[in-house]
Amino acid sequence: MPCDLHVHTSASDGTDVPQKVVEDAYRAGLSALAITDHDTVDGIPPALEAGRKLSICVIPGVEFSTEEDGHELHILGYLFQLDHPGLLEQLAFFRRTRLERVVKMVERLRRLGIPVELEQVLELAGEGAVGRPHVARVLVQIGAVATVGEAFEKYIGKDRVAYVPRYKLAPREAINLLHRAGGVAVLAHPGLTRCDYLIPRLVEHGLQGLEVYYPAHSQEMVWYYEKLCRRYHLVATGGSDYHGSGHREHGCLGASTVPDEVIWSLKELAGQQTGPTNI
The missing domain is CATH 1.10.150.650 (DNA polymerase; domain 1)
Structure with missing residues (x-):
């Protein structure tokens, strides 16, 4: 069954409330989705509740913006403790x-x-x-x-007249934060950042996966990142980066998915031995 592991809600910059996102995922035939809002977990509790009602698996997630060597890299976190003090701080x-x-x-x-x-x-x-x-x-x-x-x-936009840079963690800090909270760290859409030379360094810092399957990735990119996952023993994840049905770039929930087995792999890395049922 298909799982979308990169989904945003109105808790950050998505347009749909968490409950609606889960309902739409259910109607789209998804078996699971991960709520990965930017810098917040506020959308996860209502999404979990909606998932329980519909018997669809909702994975707790988050997306951090980080910077390394002048490049912006997004780190996705999965299956961490929602009440971890360091994470909440x-x-x-x-x-x-x-x-x-x-x-x-x-x-x-x-x-x-x-x-x-x-x-x-x-x-x-x-x-x-x-x-x-x-x-x-x-x-x-x-x-x-x-x-x-x-x-x-x-x-x-960047370098425009009203642009203000935002605070970013270093990738190593984001990875360590997720690990301390019991979570799994994955590099989001590597084909967009085009900083593949940094991947071995991130693996040394504890990176555990690559978002291989992504709407903007070409088939050649998918093959390449699959190869990197095999080389570095990383989990190959995927998701749509959904921001709402009216979003100009990320408006198709389930545009990229992975099978249930990927959730098993993430749970094993997080030390959770249950299968891909609702958390």
């Missing part, structure tokens, strides 16, 4: 730095004469982790741009 710090970043972006936009209000951005983010997508959507709402893509291209 780091996530609280991320929430504070995300808010500080958005405040600075709003200030820059206002200096440019764009009448965006911080309250609008925070209202749109709700209880979720606030970020650039929320700023972009407000810019669309007030008519400053026509699309979210235009907002990034003109104002808040």
